[in-house]
Amino acid sequence: MENIELINNQPTKKRIIGAVIFGSILGGYLESALSYTVPTILSIVQKIDLEIAQEDYNSSFLVKIFLRILISFVVAMATTFIARRGKIILGLLANSILLIAISVLLVYAIIDYDNEIILKSLLFLFLITFSSILGTLFGNRVYSPEIDIDLLNDKVTVFGIRWYNYFWILPFVLYPFLSSFVIVTYAGILALLADFYHIIHPSLWLNIVWWIYFFIVPTIVFIAIYIIINGFIRFFEIMQYSQTESHGWKKFKQIIIYGIGAPILSYFIAVICANITHRMPRPISGDWKLGLIFIFIIPVISILASVFSWIKEKIVKENE
Numbered sequence: 001m002e003n004i005e006l007i008n009n010q011p012t013k014k015r016i017i018g019a020v021i022f023g024s025i026l027g028g029y030l031e032s033a034l035s036y037t038v039p040t041i042l043s044i045v046q047k048i049d050l051e052i053a054q055e056d057y058n059s060s061f062l063v064k065i066f067l068r069i070l071i072s073f074v075v076a077m078a079t080t081f082i083a084r085r086g087k088i089i090l091g092l093l094a095n096s097i098l099l100i101a102i103s104v105l106l107v108y109a110i111i112d113y114d115n116e117i118i119l120k121s122l123l124f125l126f127l128i129t130f131s132s133i134l135g136t137l138f139g140n141r142v143y144s145p146e147i148d149i150d151l152l153n154d155k156v157t158v159f160g161i162r163w164y165n166y167f168w169i170l171p172f173v174l175y176p177f178l179s180s181f182v183i184v185t186y187a188g189i190l191a192l193l194a195d196f197y198h199i200i201h202p203s204l205w206l207n208i209v210w211w212i213y214f215f216i217v218p219t220i221v222f223i224a225i226y227i228i229i230n231g232f233i234r235f236f237e238i239m240q241y242s243q244t245e246s247h248g249w250k251k252f253k254q255i256i257i258y259g260i261g262a263p264i265l266s267y268f269i270a271v272i273c274a275n276i277t278h279r280m281p282r283p284i285s286g287d288w289k290l291g292l293i294f295i296f297i298i299p300v301i302s303i304l305a306s307v308f309s310w311i312k313e314k315i316v317k318e319n320e
Contacts (some may be wrong), residue, residue: 014156016083016090022158022166023079023094029170030071033178038063041186044274065124069131072098076135082158084148086140091132098128153241160240169239176263177232180270184224187270191218194277200295201283213280217273224269231262
């Protein structure tokens with residue numbers, strides 16, 4: 001019966017319940033990963049101790065609500081994809097623990113006549129509900145039987161991996177990957193912005209330190225990105241239920257290398273690169289205006305040369 005349901009792309013009740021539970025657990029690990037990496041980023045940006053950055057993060061309502069909205073969206077999308085159906089209730093169920101907690105807080109705020117908490121709770125409740133619905137719709141949109149590797153598998157799997165493996169994959173593999181992904185993304189964006197920063201500030205053009213950075217640090221960040229992406233792909237391939245290449249100690253060694261070693265290595269590489277970027281020498285104030293002039297001189301000269309060439313050809317043709 002289950003095989004017939006799989007072929008017809010009709011999810012079983014067991015799969016739907018499992019998708020909701022998986023989404024809820026995924027949300028918890030996402031929040032934990034962000035609560036670890038975001039303070040690290042704040043400490044790098046503001047050049048403060050990690051403990052102070054952690055306190056700033058815990059006390060910032062805007063940062064927390066933004067991250068919770070993002071997490072709720074991802075949780076609803078993943079739940080919908082795994083469940084193979086886009087009913088809005090799925091996204092709300094996957095985020096139900098958070099929604100219930102906010103509702104309880106709202107009730108207590110109403111009892112205590114705390115207008116500030118009431119407004120924040122109502123705003124939070126609305127945004128989480130909206131992001132859950134949006135994530136469900138998006139998950140339903142991106143779902144396709146062609147990319148569903150579990151569609152014709154009569155075993156209970158999630159993304160091609162037997163379900164019980166997630167008891168150790170989530171804390172020991174997914175958590176490091178999520179933390180590493182956040183900090184590597186930040187380091188990559190920061191490196192690109194730093195290179196642009198170098199280009200538009202003439203006072204940095206003769207600084208040898210910046211030229212070394214310009215070529216080396218973005219390359220190292222790219223290596224960190226390659227490590228985390230390749231590590232995730234290799235771990236995913238190793239854990240597939242259908243794979244036959246790796247078994248026993250060989251499989252265990254590859255799990256350690258790609259599932260744990262790769263994200264940890266890329267994380268520390270990205271942190272080092274981000275710290276280097278924030279400690280680079282600063283330019284002379286206001287010299288970016290001169291830099292923009294230099295940058296625009298080249299296309300202006302090219303345009304003028306093209307116009308002059310066109311006029312010259314036009315005159316030559318008329319004289320002929």
